Amino acid sequence: MEDGTAPLLALSGLTKSYPGVRANDDVSFAIHAGEVHALLGENGAGKSTLVKTIFGLVAPDAGEMRLAGKPFAPASPQEARAAGIGMVFQHFSLFDALDVAENVALGMDTPPPRRVLQDRIASVSREYGLPLDPRRIVGDLSAGERQRVEIVRCLLGAPRLLIMDEPTSVLTPQEVALLFATLRQLTAEGTAILYISHKLDEIRALCDRATILRGGRVVASVDPRESSARDLAEMMVGEALSAPARSGAAGGGELLEVDALSLPPAHAFGTALREVSLTLRAGEVLGIGGVAGNGQDELLAALSGEMRADAGRIRLRGTGVGRMGPVARRARGLLAAPEERLGHAAAPDMSLTENAVLSAHTRKRLARRGFIDWRAARAFADAVIDRFDVRTPSSRTAARALSGGNLQKFVIGREIMQDPVVLVVNQPTWGVDAAAAAAIRQALIDLAGRGAGVIVISQDLDELMEVSDRFAALNGGRLSAPRPAAGLSVDEIGLMLGGTHDMEAAHAHPH
């Protein structure tokens, strides 16, 4: 690790476990002053846990950090900031109704007088080429300008290490160029930058060093400028990526057709769907990749019936189902399993039997004239528990008492065992241990093998390549044209996801 000069921040043996998943496993690497250090990995690789550890939001189970040679164990973000660590989060924490200076002042322990602060903001923004008027109301700013507020807020604290989490996901290409210039200026002054991203081309353009995480472990540490995007992607997702042995069984009739579906975002931080079109054939698994927050939740809600559209926009076996609610769609065989297990796919305080009734009462006839047949419901819940190896004391156990992986197996199993015509799943193996994840993927492939259509929305490339017949990327609420997964190279996938694909470049502007 040590190479002559003491690193600015040295991590050694950092380990953090959550129930059912080891988020960080013996993570060691060093960040030197004046370098841009990329932290690369898929979702769930442990990047955010690691960053939260550095920023004092998570206490590690084992391992230690040294900042400029001294032991460093921040108990809170305040302590981390005081030690010279700044962080720009992916999701901004700004108040729309306040102006820029007021927002910056809110993040300070002892804010200076307003006029002084405004001058300092103006001077920092000039110095680093981040155009920003301290008197403007944040609600009127673009995403790129809001990010500048967050960056300026950090820079006012003169950080020695600046952590940036997916900074370019909300930026236009012009704003990206501006940001990179600022970051290069900072490193020239000796600031270290820990840069988290999926976008391989950016990392190769900007970063001096890349640490690659997979499954919570450091799998490689390379100079990204000397590695190809393919090498990086393979290190990120593992070797399995190169061997997607899927038979082209997808030759059946058309089951689901989505035709230029546009929907407004479900909530203030949601993403609008923009003219999403796809067709799904019997026996086919369509994988939909993309960075979180690019419309995955909205697409699932539009297909499950939680959000309505015009009838003809979504057709199941030729029938327009766009106006139907979830119950009517289930009756016709269009089933879904949302990403959020607790509170969305399942009710936390209800038993597994009750959660079986939640989505299965129509197709499994668990209710007659509105009266629930609890014996049949328990039998169905027990069948799901049995077939999907759900570890639970019994079907009477509350959903929230199960580990994430076990509840996920139950949720996916509940839908699969209803014999869907089309099943849509979002992040089917998120936070699930490897063996259970493999079982879930196999079950999805088997379901397609029996003639159903399956849409897998996921941020896990490995998973998508393993299960998909065709692959499409969701970017800013737009879906790329699906392409056969078998012929796709790692480079192409990375580029489709990163949004620099030729087709996508034109609509990479989320506003």
Place this chain on the structure above:
Amino acid sequence: MIRLEKRPQPSRAWSWATPLLAVALTLLAGGLMFAALGKDPVAALRTIFLDPLFDPQFAAYSRPQLLVKAGPLILIAVGLSLGFRAGVWNIGAEGQYIVGALCGAGAGLALYPLEAWWIFPMMVLAGAAGGFLWAMIPAILRIRFNTNEILVSLLLVYVAENLLASMAVGRLRNPEGGGFPGSRNLAQWSSSANPELIPGTGMHWGVAAAFIAVILAYVLLQRHLMGFHIRLAGQAPRAARFAGVRPAVLVAFCLGVSGALAGLAGIFEVTGPSGQISIDFNVGYGFTAIIVAFLGRLHPVGILFAGLLLALTYIGGELASFMLNIPAAAIQAFQGMLLFFLLAVDVLTNYRIRRGRTVTP
């Protein structure tokens, strides 16, 4: 440091024990309050809880009062509890109770002095319909315009009270009453009377309806999809949308049922214990039923017991203020303590208390 730790599962034992603990804490704190007022706390508590049932002098009068007072409380609270479970907050049962009584009484009095067996059932239906329609006002406003049903239903109570006053001195006034406000006595007109079914018990048709409502609500919540969806919507609104629950249907159902039950309580009251529409016909059953619903943990059987308990504190409270000169406000504070402690100790069902050092997050 004392901290609360979330239980992996709600504790069954505590969900039964918390009401008892709350009653115990209320006795303790209430006793202290009565002592602070210079009254003998033991005598005060005995007068409130035991004398109404066992005192040789008063029990003959107050024992039937237990069911007479508990009946409407239970009937209204059962309806409210459905909405409270689903996150639909009908605070205006008092108004629905009044309008139910007005509609039922009006429908009957229009036929006076006809004698027919069907008049009383018809009045009951009219009463339920009145309460239902009054509750539909906040329901439709919420569904169509997303207004807050708490405010609308509450404000409609004051509208209903004024309607009651105007009816008592206007359209429904007894033409043979010598100009006094108030309607004819419905309890003395055999076609509309809601008499005591078993003499000396206080049991009338309204109490029977309350028991039936308890059973039906239990079946609805445990066995029927609608009840399942009510519980689901209250516990996990997103999961309810995923399940396909339509919020508009839920709002209309919960407000409609609670309004109809409040209306039933009103018509049974006006044809029985109260006997006539008068300016001060409503005595707060609709508001107290909110306490009963929560005291019963929004469970039909719990509400049955809670209604009886609260009715007892009413009767006993009256007795205590009459016998021991305890101010009525102190009795109300005592009842308030009961709700306060119940909600406070409810946290033990889902959390356990841990003592010890704080751990870093």
